[in-house]
Each structure stands twice: as C-alpha cells, then as structure tokens.
Amino acid sequence: MVPELPPRPDKHQAISDTAAGGSAVDQGGHHHEQPTGLLRWLLTTNHKEIGTLYMLFALLMFFIGGTMALIVRAELFQPGMTFVVPEFFNQMTTMHGLIMVFGAIMPAFVGLANWLIPVQIGAPDMALPRLNNFSFWLLPVSFTILLSTLFMEGGGPNFGWTFYAPLSTTYGPPSTSFFILAMHLAGISSILGAINIIATILNLRTPNMRLMDMPLFVWTWLITAFLLIAVMPVLAGVITMMLLDINFGTSFFDAAGGGDPVLFQHLFWFFGHPEVYIMILPAFGIVSAIVPTFARKRLFGYASMVYATASIALLSFVVWAHHMFTVGLPLTAQLFFMYSTMLIAVPTGVKVFNWIATLFRGSISFELPMLFSLAFIVQFTIGGLSGVMLAIAPVDFQYHDTYFVVAHFHYVLVPGAVFAILAAAYYWLPKWSGVYPNVKLGLAHFWLSVIGVNLTFFPMHFSGLAGMPRRIPDYALQFADFNMLSSIGGFLFGISQLLFVAVIVLCIRKKGEKAPAQAWEGAEGLEWQLPSPAPLHTFDTPPEFIPERDSPSRH
Amino acid sequence: MSTSSYYVPATSKWPIISVIFLGFLAVGAGMLMTSGSGLIPFLIGFVGTLWVMYGWFMDVFKESQAGLYDAQMDRSFRQGMAWFIFSEVMFFAAFFGTLFYIRVFALPWLDGEGAKGVTALLWPDFVATWPLMTTPDPSIGGPDAIVNPWTLPLINTLLLVASSITLTFAHHALKHQDRKKLINWLVATLVLGGVFLVIQGIEYVHAWTELGLTLQAGIYGATFFLLTGFHGVHVTIGLIILAVMLVRVLKGHFTPDQHFAFEASAWYWHFVDVVWIGLFLFVYVF
Amino acid sequence: AAINTSSGWNLPPGVTSISQEIFSLHMIIFWICVAIAVVVFGVMFWSLFAYRKSKGAKPANFHENTTVEVIWTAVPLLILIAMAIPATATLKKIYDTSDADIDILVTGYQWRWHYQYVEEDLSFFSNLGTPRSQILGEEDKGDFYLLEVDNPLVVPVGKKIRFLFTSNDVIHAWWVPDLAIKKDTIPGFINESWTIIDEPGTYRGQCAELCGRDHAYMPIEVRAVSQETYDEWLEEQRQMLAEDAAGSQREWTMDELMDRGKGVYNTYCAACHQADGSGMPPAFPALKNNPMMITEEGRDAHIDAVLYGRSGTSMPAYSGTLSVADIAAVITYERNAWGNDAGDRVQPSEISEMLSDD
C-alpha cells in the first residue's frame, strides 16, 4: 500500500537555472519518472504546473459564469418575461455570482500566486507542494458538485450569492445541502492554499531578502492569505449552521426558536467583506509591479504601499455591516460601520496616488500589460468612489439592493480584478510560455473590453439611481433603455474575451515573438533572471539577492 | 539559512486520490441528508479518506525518517500547522460569536429590550432567559433542564486540563530521551482524552433522553450542541493524531531535536483544551 | 410615465424632508467624488501624455517623499470627515420614530404585502396589479407595468406615520424611493421607520430584497391623500369588511363564485398553475383535468390543499391569507373553469365552518 520512497533530487541539478538570464536548462536526469499526459497534471507537485492548472480552471469558470451573466443580460434586454422563467433567472444570478467569486477570480489569483511567488522570492517551489496539488484538485470536485445542483430536483441555488437565511434554509431548494458541501470543499481549498502561500513567503525567501525587500505582489498575497485564513473558517461555520438548520432542526436563524435571521448576515459579511478585498489586494500587487516597469521608474512609496495594504486588510474586519444598513441595525452600529467603511478610502487613496506618482516624470510606454493596468487604475477608482457613496448610510437606504450597487461592484471586480488578472497574464505570459502575446489581438481585446465593460456597467449606475432593484428578471418600463445598453455591452465584453483565448492559445503553441529572460525593458525582480519560458524547476539553490541592489525598497 | 536544497516531492498520487474520496464523502453526505440514500458513497468516501490519510502521512514519515527534511522544511511544517490552528480558532470564533450575539442582542430584542424592542409585539409572552427554557414560539420548545456544570462538565474540564499537563510531561520526556516516560505520559494523555469522550457521550445521552436538551430544543440546544459537538469532533481528531504518535513512538521514531509531528499534535491538543475552557465558561457556567 | 420624482437617471428628490435631505447629501457626495476623480485622473492623464517614452521622456529617480505622502493621507481624511458630519445628522433624524400619529404594520409575504393599520383594526393584502398577459408579452405593457397593485396603502398627508416592518416568511424589503424608506422585513423581528408625506400623490416602489421566485412582482403603491379623503377611505374599508363578513354566511350563486374566483385565481394561483390551469409539471401540477378537481372524491383533498398547503412543495397554506369567500370562490373556480366540470360549488359558510372546527 505504501509507495516506494520518492527519489531524493540531486542537489547539483538546476544550479544553472539560476544563472542570471541563463538559457533554457536541460531538464534531463532530473526528477526521474515524470509521469506524462494527463497523469502528469493529476499528480504534479510543481508550483508552475499547479499555477497553470489554477489559471486554466479559472478561465473555464470565467466563461461558465460569464455565460450565466449573459443569460441574465439576455432576459434583461427588454422588460417582460421574455427568455427564461424567474426560477431559472434566480439560479443564474446566484450561480453567476458564486462562480465568478469562488471559481474565477479567487483561483485566478491563487494560480498567479503559485506561479509567481516562488520565482519572485527565489524559492524552489511552494513550501508544501503536495498540499498545493490537493488544494487545486478540490476545486474541480467542488464546482462539479455545485454545477450539478442545477440539474437536481428543484434546481440549484436560487437565493443570491449571499444566500441569506431563511430564503436559503427553510425556503431553499433541496439541493442546498449539496451547495453547502461544495462550498465547504472550496473553502478547504482556499484555507490550505493560503496556508501554503504564507509558509512559502515567510520561510522560503532567498537569503538576505527581508520582508521589506519583497515585491509588492508577494506582500499583497501575504496579507490576502492572512485574510483568507481568518475569514474562510467563518464562512465554513455559517454554512455549517445552515446545514444544521436545514437538516437537523436547529433554530439558529429562526426567531421562533430564539435565533435571528440577521445573525446569518453578520456572520456572512464578516466573511464577505474581507472576501471582496481578497479579490482586490492581489490586483493591487499586480498593478504595482506593472506600472513601474512601463514607467521605467521605481514604484513610488514602497513602504506606504505595504502599510496601506495592511491597513485595508485590518479595516476590512470592522466594516462588514455596511452591507446591512437596511436590516435595522441600532443607530450606534450604523454610525460605527459608516465611519469605518469611509476610512478605507484613505489607504486605498494612498495606493492610487502612489501609482500616479510613479507615472509622474517617468518614461512611459503603452504595452498591453500597461494598458490594462492603467485602465484598472481609472476604473477601479470609479468603483471605489461609488463605494464611498454607498458607505454613507442614510443615502445607502436609497442605493441598497439596486443596480447602483451592481454597478459599484462590477467596476471594482471586472475592470478592476479581472483587468488586473488580464494585465498579469499579458505581463508574465512571455515568462510562462516563452513568447510575447500577440499584440494585434491583444490590442483588439483591450479596446473591445474597455468599451464593452463601460457600456455594460456604466448605465447600471443610472438604472440603479432611478430605482431599479437588483435580482429581478423583469422591470418597469423606464429602465428599458439603460438595460438594453447594458445587455449590448455585456455581450460585446463577453465575446471579446474569446480574443483573449486566442492570445493564450497562440502563446501555448509558441506562435509569436520569442521573449528573452528580461522580457520587459524596465522590469525588476528575480523572475526576470530566469530564462523564458521558465524551466519547470527553478532556484533549487537560492539565488543571489543583494538588498542594496535588488530590493524594491532600496534607497 | 541551510545550504541543503529544499525537499520537493517529485509527484504524489495522494492529493488526487483524496479529493476523489472527499467528493464521494460530500456527495454521499448530501444524499444522506436530502434523500436518505447515499450511505454507500458516504462510506466509500469515509473509509477512503482514512486510508488516504494513513498513506499520505506514511509517506511523510518515511521521508522524514530518511532525513530528507532539513530545518527549513521543519519551519514550513511548523508555520503550516500554526496557521491551520489559527483557522480553527476562527472556525470556533464564529460559533462563540453566535452564542454571544444571541445572548446579548437577539434574545433581549425578542423580549422587548434594547434597540429593536418593538419586536416584542410579535412575541408578547416571551421572556428572555439564559439558559433559554421557553422559546419565543413555545411550540418549538426549549429543554426541560440543562446540564449542571459542576457535575460531569467539571470532571471533563479537569480531565482535559490534566491531559494537557501529561502531554507536556511526555514532550519533556521526549526531549530528554526518556522513552519509557514518554510512552507512559502519552498513554496517560490518551486515556484522559478517551475518558473525556466517554463522559461527553454519557452527558449527551443524558441530555437528549432525560433533559429534553436536543438539537431541536430552541437556540439553547442548538448552540449547546454546536459548540460542544464540534469540540468533541476535534477531541476525537486530536486523539487519533495522538494515537498515531504513540504508534510512532513505539516504533522508535522521533529524536530529542527532530519531532515536529509530535509537537504539532501537542499544539493541536492544547488548542482543543483551550477551546474547552471557553466552552466550560460560556456554555455551561455563565 | 415616471414612477417617482426621479429624472429617470438620478435619485428622486422625493416628497418628504428626509428624502430631500438624502437627495442633497447624495448630490454633495457625488460632486465631491467627481471633483476627486477630475483631479486624480487629470494628473494621471497629464502624466501619461507628458512623460511618454515615445516623446523621449527620461525617467526621474525619486521614489519617496514623506511630505506629499502625509498630505495625501490627511486631505482625504478631512474630506471624509466633512462628508460624515451631515450624514450623521440625517441618520439621527431617520432613527427618531417617536411621537407618531399613525402606526402601520407592514408584513412581507411571498409575494405580496400585508398592511395593518394598528389603531384602526383594519388590514388587507396588496398584490401585484399588472395582469400576467402583460408580463408574458401577450398584451401591451401599461404605464405602471409592475408598479401597480390591487389595494394600495392609503395614508394621510402631513401626519407622522410610523411603519413597523416584519415578515411572514423570508426577508423582504419595503422600498418607496420617493419616501426614501427602505427597510428589511425580518421574520420574527420588527424594524421601524417613519415618514411625513408633504404632497398628496401616488408613490410607487418595490420589494428590494431577493425573496424568491416572484421578487420582481411585489410592488408597493402608497396613496397619500388629504385627511378628509383618508377618513372617507377608512369608512369605506370598514364597510367592505362588514359586507364581506356578512357574505360568508349567505348562499352564493355559481356566477358570483366564478366571478370572484377568477380574480383570486389570477392574483394568487396563476403564477404557478398558469392562467389556463395547465401548470408547469412536475413542480406545479396542472389543475385542468386534474382528477382532484373534476371528481366528487377529490373535493375534500382539494379544499384541504388550498387551506393548509402541501408540505414539501411550494404550495402555501391560504387559510390565513384569503378570506373565506375568496377561498370558496377560488376552489369553485378551479373546479369549473377551463373545461373542468365538477359542477359543484363550495360555499363560504362551508369553509368558515371547517376553519372554526380546528
């Protein structure tokens, strides 16, 4: 039953991997008996392969979740029940939110972390490679179960991605228990992934690299991982309580037995708000890597970036009830959560200002990663500013649960998080694949995405302000024009993403201009010392790192 | 910083096998809860998961015994374990948060006190007490009586505290290469933990059958079993881990300065112990 | 036709002093955000333009400056404090529900509203008024598509009205933009809110919390009228209630029952069982040619299902929702419409007897 002891890797191998700018390294003789084909991907413990798996999975989920969004948009193209029935519409809205959040954005960032953190800190791999593989493969299982609920009797989750009790407990479809178990698996995956990332960052940095010498992407992920470990268990706790309410007759969320439905919301948002920062902090890290590269100027305010990220993370624990301004909180709670939420604008502003100060008096060029990053800054800021409007509790009585909120969070998530992920892909694809992404396709992808995204989500501000509630399959006539625009934009944006798939396919097939080790002129960091594509195993011996010369915080 | 290279296992079949079994476990559990069928996938998943854990940990032991792990690897394990325990702390924090929210906010509101006191219009006869013997809607019904903290729960507290101490003695013995003492103290810990579980079981049966204290007994029953139940599950896991440690000790594993697996189990056990103290105070006593 | 005082793309200023305060707060903060955006994007785009590599820009070497960093931490903080002060003041007013003239208990149901005038011993349900044919596109949509109800909430102007919100099943949210009230209805708990409406008029809103299938179809219509009209309306309602109570005792004709039953059916049943009784099997069984509805033996089960619902399905119990006359009528209708030919009638008195038996 117990397998043979795995062979010990020879120590001398792969030293040349680390030679600055070295050419591709012969992998022969190293890591014997590498399985091939499908088995290779199933059994791998390599951080690059697992990173790739995560990203491909995220892309697949992005398309599935996006297709669901397009079903939503198709129904909303015109008033009236035109395309799907309300039950199905609710399932689409819910699954769209769940899949995008847990299946697309989070795994995409974890994939980037897997690929990049070890090479950015000079580590041979992730700290716990087997656990890493385990974390990944939990996701396909989890999402297969989640998607299969759509085919169960009574349909899949139809209570919104926030699954408020008692709609999701007493009134939920029978498949809700499967939904909960699927979320448990995804949660375990996230927690273990985060543990791995923290251990890697704290323990596997190359000698001499202090914490304040780490690239910002690593820093943002360190803090994100901390958030994940702190809040995913709370989500696990609350869904467990749901499971008990549904199947074992407890009354946590039922006033008749002494419980409170609002307790569900407190627990959910204690997780949920940090969760939204989990989806943006790594994006900050990406943009902080790309902007200096193409401004050919060092990042302004490295230290304040780190402190700002940490402040955002800490504040994110005490703002959760801004999602609950209308549930009837006591006045003092209302005021506390309003003030704390507004405060988050300060450290976030610091980040935006630092990026702009980096651009200021730089030498700027507009390669694809830079375009996406610049678009990120502008559009994320728009989303952030509408967030500040939402934070004003008395006015949120009018905004809450309208399309104004939908506009807000799509601005921070789609032209925010998604654009940052796309920027990262365009930036590091040369390192991953060895060839530059196709510029023509990339440009078309960029411009169509920018136009599509704004056409989709900008009008939602107006329909929301004018009074359109969210999560409705049918609406009053005066919202018709804005919705038609949003739907057209949604399809434009969605279809443009096929261009991105084309870019990826070309890169995988190595069609394109070959990239040198230092793929971008102004790029800094250990990953650019590796050949492009980076060999499977890198930094078996820690690379040289001289803080005075290499640190992003050097003077 | 060590000069030896960091050990990266080549490939491993365990992760993929274990997710398959976990999938069975989840689907089986879901089926059991929704339709009553599903025992077979559930059992396949359960047994399979146990088997995987055995196999996976065996690999790790072997690698460890073979000296593949250096000090850096050791730190990775330590940090991994420490953060894992932190995640468990947050898991229980959600449950304690529930308990406090119910007691401090929800029940007084239902009884007409505080910011949402108008709620009492809906429950004119309701009186908030803790333990909550009569629920707002009396048809749900609270427990008839509650467990007296100064009987079995007190004994259990003493048992768990004692087990933390005996485990510390065992650890000392390990550090001082006193294998005999190590084995004795470890066995003592296991016995104490085992007796704890037995007593907990007796208490549950007593509560369920004689006190009317069940999961369905309103919010008191719900929080009582939520907290003590998940704690009990963690004691069980802790005991299994400690039992594995005993087996390894008997096989001659661990050296005075290389025994992280043992330490990790001790951390876990102490954590479970601390949670119990919180439970004893806030679930039973106050 | 506009549903509220909104311009069609902005918040409605509304018709209460609170709603107007909220509106101006919204506009102030909006303009502050615009100003911030203009400054931030201005500097950004100017930098992008001025320091292009293609124009030969050489990068400068600075990467830190404590002074500016302190400034751009402090200035946003001050701006936020400036926003928080008026917001706090408004919020405090919103929370002051004391000294109300009228109390109205609003209860959310899947998917309708129930209004109870606490001091008046008057209560009724308020259902979507838009016919399904408009929703399904078989008929042109009216001006107040999805925003019209059968029984609007009627209130007097100039009086402080305190709303008490609760729910019978899941969480809903009662939202009327022109009153700037949006409050969740939490089952088992009560939330409070208040308003003083200055201008007579009809103010429309919707349920704003996902509450299941017909979340989009539970609108709100508030009719604010002068005190006299309000008093008249109250009197009318009381009379109708009295008539209804009397009606449950007398014998109804088939036509009466069918007529009333059709209305009830379309309001309460058609969303699932369809206007033509064809249902949506398997979730929602067809009523047309349903053995239970065309045979004598099925009669008791039929009545039972309507009164007490079917557990484990989405069929709710209507004994607490509908009047006995409504129940009798709708059952009669179901047994005799669409070619169903049971031919029997169910009398209100029969239902009220059954109900008083339990």
Ligand code: HEA
């Ligand atoms: C990536 C995800 C992400 C991010 C980063 C944010 C960022 C913020 N969000 Fe958002 N939010 C969501 C995702 C996100 N949000 C989601 C998914 C929901 C809906 C969930 C649901 O109900 O389904 C939501 C909902 C939501 C609500 C609840 C609305 C409602 O339901 O009624 C609120 C209310 O306060 C809010 C506020 C904020 C604030 C203040 C920020 C701040 O962090 C923004 C800070 C940024 C800036 C302010 C811009 C840059 C700063 C400057 C240029 C400095 C100068 C600025 C000032 C002085 C103002 N968000």
Ligand code: HEA
């Ligand atoms: C986390 C990230 C994220 C992302 C990236 C998106 C992306 C998009 N979202 Fe959404 N959205 C959420 C998170 C996200 N969303 C959340 C959390 C909610 C709240 C859910 C709730 O209320 O519970 C929400 C809700 C939400 C709503 C409100 C629904 C409602 O209230 O009823 C709408 C409506 O327009 C919408 C639209 C879109 C659109 C058009 C996109 C587009 O960006 C999508 C782009 C489309 C594609 C990428 C698909 C491309 C597919 C093809 C081209 C077809 C080819 C097909 C195959 C190859 C199979 N989203």
Ligand code: CUA
């Ligand atoms: Cu009621 Cu939505």
Ligand SMILES: [Cu+2]
């Ligand atoms: Cu939030």
